[in-house]
Amino acid sequence: xxxxxxxxxxxxxxxxxxxxxxxxxxxxxxxxxxxxxxxxxxxxxxxxxxxxxxxxxxxxxxxxxxxxxxxxxxxxxxxxxxxxxxxxxxxxxxxxxxxxxxxxxxxxxxxxxxxxxxxxxxxxxxxxxxxxxxxxxxxxxxxxxxxxxxxxxxxxxxxxxx
Amino acid sequence: xxxxxxxxxxxxxxxxxxxxxxxxxxxxxxxxxxxxxxxxxxxxxxxxxxxxxxxxxxxxxxxxxxxxxxxxxxxxxxxxxxxxxxxxxxxxxxxxxxxxxxxxxxxxxxxxxxxxxxxxxxxxxxxxxxxxxxxxxxxxxxxxxxxxxxxxxxxxxxxxxxxxxxxxxxxxxxxxxxxxxxxxxxxxxxxxxxxxxxxxxxxxxxxxxxxxxxxxxxxxxxxxxxxxxxxxxxxxxxxxxxxxxxxxxxxxxxxxxxxxxxxxxxxxxxxxxxxxxxxxxxxxxxxxxxxxxxxxxxxxxxxxxxxxxxxxxxxxxxxxxxxxxxxxxxxxxxxxxxxxxxxxxxxxxxxxxxxxxxxxxxxxxxxxxxxxxxxxxxxxxxxxxxxxxxxxxxxx
Ligand code: FES
Ligand SMILES: [Fe+2]
Numbered sequence: 001x002x003x004x005x006x007x008x009x010x011x012x013x014x015x016x017x018x019x020x021x022x023x024x025x026x027x028x029x030x031x032x033x034x035x036x037x038x039x040x041x042x043x044x045x046x047x048x049x050x051x052x053x054x055x056x057x058x059x060x061x062x063x064x065x066x067x068x069x070x071x072x073x074x075x076x077x078x079x080x081x082x083x084x085x086x087x088x089x090x091x092x093x094x095x096x097x098x099x100x101x102x103x104x105x106x107x108x109x110x111x112x113x114x115x116x117x118x119x120x121x122x123x124x125x126x127x128x129x130x131x132x133x134x135x136x137x138x139x140x141x142x143x144x145x146x147x148x149x150x151x152x153x154x155x156x157x158x159x160x161x162x
Numbered sequence: 163x164x165x166x167x168x169x170x171x172x173x174x175x176x177x178x179x180x181x182x183x184x185x186x187x188x189x190x191x192x193x194x195x196x197x198x199x200x201x202x203x204x205x206x207x208x209x210x211x212x213x214x215x216x217x218x219x220x221x222x223x224x225x226x227x228x229x230x231x232x233x234x235x236x237x238x239x240x241x242x243x244x245x246x247x248x249x250x251x252x253x254x255x256x257x258x259x260x261x262x263x264x265x266x267x268x269x270x271x272x273x274x275x276x277x278x279x280x281x282x283x284x285x286x287x288x289x290x291x292x293x294x295x296x297x298x299x300x301x302x303x304x305x306x307x308x309x310x311x312x313x314x315x316x317x318x319x320x321x322x323x324x325x326x327x328x329x330x331x332x333x334x335x336x337x338x339x340x341x342x343x344x345x346x347x348x349x350x351x352x353x354x355x356x357x358x359x360x361x362x363x364x365x366x367x368x369x370x371x372x373x374x375x376x377x378x379x380x381x382x383x384x385x386x387x388x389x390x391x392x393x394x395x396x397x398x399x400x401x402x403x404x405x406x407x408x409x410x411x412x413x414x415x416x417x418x419x420x421x422x423x424x425x426x427x428x429x430x431x432x433x434x435x436x437x438x439x440x441x442x443x444x445x446x447x448x449x450x451x452x453x454x455x456x457x458x459x460x461x462x463x464x465x466x467x468x469x470x471x472x473x474x475x476x477x478x479x480x481x482x483x484x485x486x487x488x489x490x491x492x493x494x495x496x497x498x499x500x501x502x503x504x505x506x507x508x509x510x511x512x513x514x515x516x517x518x519x520x521x522x523x524x525x526x527x528x529x530x531x532x533x534x535x536x537x538x539x540x541x542x543x544x545x546x547x548x549x550x551x552x553x554x555x556x557x558x
Contacts, residue, residue, distance in 0.1 A: 153353040
C-alpha cells in the first residue's frame, strides 16, 4: 500500500509549513491556530516511548492546555527565558487516511537553535512527528501532534514547543 | 588565583561565610580535585531506584564522577552497582543507557559474568597465568546501601552508614518522598544538559521561589508553613505545607495544579544531598534528579518520575500530567531555575564574590537553623566544599 494513499498531501504540507513557520517566527498564536478544538501536543523522548513510559517533556492533552502553553511561553516565563531562534527542517514520510477520516502522518524533523548571545548555531533535537490531522472547512488541523525526539538528552532547557 | 604544592589549585576564600568567590565556578584544574576529594571521597551518590530496574537482568548505566558504572538487578533479587568494565582488558560491558541482559558477556574474548558479577566463563583459561583464579576476577563492585528502594553507592570504605551520613532530618522526609514505603513505579524520564558548572546547578535557594517563578505569584500561591533544615555535612531539606488556591484563574486548565496528596506528606519536600542531587515531592510529583557533571562545564540531569503502586488509574494519570508539565527542563514552575543556572554560570565569569544575604545573621557563622525563604541554607554546603577542597578561609 502506498504511504500516501489518496490523501490531500498539499493540505498537509501547508499545515506543517504553517506550524514550523509559527515556531520559527515566534508566533505562538499561529502555533495554537494549527490545532483543532480537540487538539493535543506532546513533546517526548524516544526512550520514554520505547520503554512505554508516559511522562513527556510537554504534555498538552487538551485545548485548554495548548492555550496555557502559549501563556507560559509568552507571559509567565517570557522574561526569565534566554530566548533562541529555532529553525525546523521537516520531511514528510507517510500520510494515510483511516476510516473515520482522520489522516495519520509522519514527518522527520531536525531543529537547530541559535542563542541570541553567542549566535552560534547548534542542534536542539532530531526526531519524528506522529500526527493525527483532520480536515475542517477545507483546512487541515492537528488533532494531535506528537514530537518524539531521538535526542533523549536535550542540550539545553526548552522554552518553546518543537 | 595562586597555586600551592605543584599544580593543585588554590583559592583565596573570603573571611565572610556568606561570600563565595566566583572563581570557584570557573577555575581551571578544580574538577580533578573535586573528583578526588568529593566524588571519589566519603559521599553517598544515588544511582537507581528499584522501580527503574524492577526485573532480574534489568540494568541502568550511570556515572560516578568520571567513572562509568551500571546497576543491575540480579537473579537473586539483589541490586548491585559495578564499574562498567570487563576485568580482563577493560572493555565496557553495557553499551546502552538501560536494558535487560540474562548475563554479561564481554564480546572481546568472551569472558562471561553472571548478573551477580561473578566470572563464570573464560575461554582458554588453561593457558592463563599460573595463579589465575576466576574468583579474583569478579566485576568491580561498589559499596552500596539502599533506602526504601533507592540505591546509593560510594567509592570509599570510610563513608559512614547511610542513615548516619544523612541524619534523620534528611532521611525521614526522603522516606516520605519515596512514597513512605518505597513501593514505586517508574513513569518516565526527562533528560537534559544544563550549561553550567555543577556547583551552580546545586546552588538553588529558598529565597528565589516566589520571586523568580512568576507562576507562583500569578496563581496566588501562598507558601504555607514550612521549615528548612540544614545538616552540618551540607545536606538540605525543605519541608512545607502546601496550601493551594481554591480556584486557579490564571490558567485555562487549573486541574494541572490539583493537589490530591494521598501519601504521607504535608505537601512539598525538596531535598538536596551533598554534593549534587535534588529530590522533590511537589504536589503529586515524586521526582529524583540524578545529576552527572560533565567535567567542569555542564551538568547532565536525569529527572526520574514515579507513581506509587497503590495509586488508582486517575492518580497515575494526574501524576503523569503534573510531572510532564510542571518540573523539568520545560516545566511551568522550574524552567526558570534552568535559565538561572545558565545565567549564573555566565555571570560568574566576572570578578568578585557571589554574595548571600537573605537570612544572614552573622557573617562569620555557618547557620544550621534557617528560615523557609532564606538563602543561607546553602552556606553549610559551601563550607563543606571548602573544607574538603582544602581552601583556607581568609582571616577575619
Ligand atoms: S576484554 Fe573482556 S574478555 Fe577480554
Ligand atoms: Fe526554583
